[in-house]
Amino acid sequence: MAHISIIGTGNMGQAISSVVTRGGNTVELLGRTDIDKPITGDIVVLAVPYPAVDQVLAQRGGQLEGKIVVDITNPVNFETFDSLTVPADSSAAAEIAGKLPGSRVLKAFNTTFAGTLAAGTVGPLATTVLVAGDDADAKASLVDVITAAGLKAIDAGALKRAREMEALGFLQISLAAKEKVSWTGGFGVVA
Amino acid sequence: MAHISIIGTGNMGQAISSVVTRGGNTVELLGRTDIDKPITGDIVVLAVPYPAVDQVLAQRGGQLEGKIVVDITNPVNFETFDSLTVPADSSAAAEIAGKLPGSRVLKAFNTTFAGTLAAGTVGPLATTVLVAGDDADAKASLVDVITAAGLKAIDAGALKRAREMEALGFLQISLAAKEKVSWTGGFGVVA
Numbered sequence: 001m002a003h004i005s006i007i008g009t010g011n012m013g014q015a016i017s018s019v020v021t022r023g024g025n026t027v028e029l030l031g032r033t034d035i036d037k038p039i040t041g042d043i044v045v046l047a048v049p050y051p052a053v054d055q056v057l058a059q060r061g062g063q064l065e066g067k068i069v070v071d072i073t074n075p076v077n078f079e080t081f082d083s084l085t086v087p088a089d090s091s092a093a094a095e096i097a098g099k100l101p102g103s104r105v106l107k108a109f110n111t112t113f114a115g116t117l118a119a120g121t122v123g124p125l126a127t128t129v130l131v132a133g134d135d136a137d138a139k140a141s142l143v144d145v146i147t148a149a150g151l152k153a154i155d156a157g158a159l160k161r162a163r164e165m166e167a168l169g170f171l172q173i174s175l176a177a178k179e180k181v182s183w184t185g186g187f188g189v190v191a
Numbered sequence: 192m193a194h195i196s197i198i199g200t201g202n203m204g205q206a207i208s209s210v211v212t213r214g215g216n217t218v219e220l221l222g223r224t225d226i227d228k229p230i231t232g233d234i235v236v237l238a239v240p241y242p243a244v245d246q247v248l249a250q251r252g253g254q255l256e257g258k259i260v261v262d263i264t265n266p267v268n269f270e271t272f273d274s275l276t277v278p279a280d281s282s283a284a285a286e287i288a289g290k291l292p293g294s295r296v297l298k299a300f301n302t303t304f305a306g307t308l309a310a311g312t313v314g315p316l317a318t319t320v321l322v323a324g325d326d327a328d329a330k331a332s333l334v335d336v337i338t339a340a341g342l343k344a345i346d347a348g349a350l351k352r353a354r355e356m357e358a359l360g361f362l363q364i365s366l367a368a369k370e371k372v373s374w375t376g377g378f379g380v381v382a
Binding site: 082087088089122123124125154155156157158160161163164165167168170171174175178180181182185186187188189190191 | 273278279280313314315316345346347348349351352354355356358359361362365366369371372373376377378379380381382
């Protein structure tokens with residue numbers, strides 16, 4: 001059984017928490033007031049907006065050493081909705097991995113809205129979580145947690161692919177913001 | 192009724208041709224040996240691989256003046272499958288638009304495999320074509336052609352969004368190349 005720590009109690013943190021428990025794994029959900037609580041999970045999900053990640057790393061960085069750290073962010077410029085806030089040749093995941101050399105960083109959950117994680121479906125399709133990262137064992141551990149919940153997971157390749165996943169996440173958010181797709185829809189995967 | 196010229200007779204050119212005629216519109220499909228045939232369509236689809244676009248523009252550039260030009264390319268580095276060949280802060284569509292100041296350039300069809308255009312479905316979903324561009328009338332003309340065929344179309348925003356569409360196209364191709372999705376599947380859109 002896997003034990004997962006989720007930092008952030010917003011829509012995404014709650015949805016991912018529901019995925020974890022649905023699969024029979026255990027979760028601790030850590031909010032802003034839980035700074036003194038130690039991180040007990042082997043997998044740690046950073047379920048905070050990208051601009052809040054640095055603060056989490058400042059508070060918790062040492063505790064993330066040796067752990068699998070999951071970046072779920074879409075670093076969208078939410079003022080303009082017209083660009084990402086990370087360099088064009090980088091990604092939020094790459095930036096975070098650079099700050100956590102002792103952790104195995106994965107990108108996941110950024111291409112699925114909270115509603116489709118909670119429901120387990122995107123329209124007629126099972127919700128599919130894309131997982132990218134450079135450590136095969138770390139990816140396999142997260143994939144197990146996802147598939148145990150009845151969702152599908154696809155290994156999207158190396159952490160470098162986070163750049164394309166964040167572009168997809170940005171595009172999906174921009175379509176939802178313009179009501180071209182709903183927040184319970186978006187991109188589904190047909191294997 | 193719209194008249195569409197498609198330059199390129201490969202899988203994508205043929206699939207887009209079938210979409211056009213299914214909707215009751217007319218098409219001319221121009222191959223490599225048709226250099227001397229004039230372009231008669233009001234909408235011109237560049238259905239050639241990205242490295243072949245420059246040659247088409249050299250041969251046909253003047254004839255594209257005043258027309259709607261549709262870029263469908265995914266400028267993937269097919270040797271490494273690990274990056275795109277355009278600058279990180281640009282896109283194939285932006286590069287092409289820069290070379291065709293007298294044309295209205297759209298990005299479309301790069302996020303749908305030939306098989307899903309021909310079938311009209313991605314698994315249980317109707318195939319959805321994303322269309323980006325800076326000219327609303329041009330986008331509406333292409334959307335009409337697509338929806339007349341029974342496919343769905345979504346206005347994905349300004350031509351700047353081609354960057355994210357190409358990232359999505361690249362990710363989808365990389366998943367198909369690794370047999371994570373089939374060439375008749377991939378990303379479907381749930382509105």
